[in-house]
Amino acid sequence: MTDVYTGGKYLEHNPTWHVEDSPWKARQIYRMLERHRLAPETVGEIGCGAGEVLVVLQKMLPARVSFHGYDISPQALELARPRRGRNLEFHHADLLESTEHFDLVLTMDVMEHVEDVFGFLRRLRPRGDYHIFHIPLDMNVSAVLRGMPLIWARENLGHLHYFSAETALAILRDTGYMVMDHFYTAAVLELRRSTPRQRLIRIPSLISWRLSPALTAKLLSGFSLLVLAR
Secondary structure (H helix, E strand, O other), rough: OOOHHHOOHHHOOOOOOHHHHHHHHHHHHHHHHHHHOOOEEEEEEOOOOOOOEEEEEEHOOOOEEEEEEEEOOHHHHHHHHHHHOOEEEEEEOOHOOOOOOOOEEEEEEEEOOOOHHHHHHHHHHHHEEEEEEEEOOOOHHHHHHOOOOHHHHHHHHHHOOOOOHHHHHHHHOOOOOOOOEEEEEEEHHHHOOOOOOHHHHHHHHHHHHHHHHHHHHHHHOOOOEEEEOO
């Protein structure tokens, strides 16, 4: 499966490498840090892609904080390198193969891509004091009934695993993490541009989300879980 990322297929399906979502993701990370008054001095990201999450997050944190992004894809690193700057570096390398250690490690929409997710998480844990994970909740009633959203995510996004909130938290605990906090995120409501008709259809989702994020994520696609763990 690594050929998808090293051979250019992922870039073919996702030419922006999701840069447009990065400011929104950085805000979710910052929200979690604020909730727990965490002030990391070093931040590493595994599977950093084009690196824009770190670029945006750097603007939110003190100038002294150093940032390092890691990705195995040469195409991703070509997109990331122009974003390098003071205290911000990108590495064409696998963080798991290094001995680097960070105050905070970010794993943003990565777990679902990894074939041996248990081994990946166990090897990742010593790389940071704190970890923040962003995990898409592909396993929901709508996706299971329709079927195609799961296949689409597999063929176009490289998702090998489909999580619910419960299974995402369980696998983190099973691999030795202490889950400190989590909250749901709603990219489908906050990010995607749509036609007036699509916005009208989304109104029930928005009402449901305001009443119960947890229930909405069980029923509908487009929601994720942000987790803080040690």
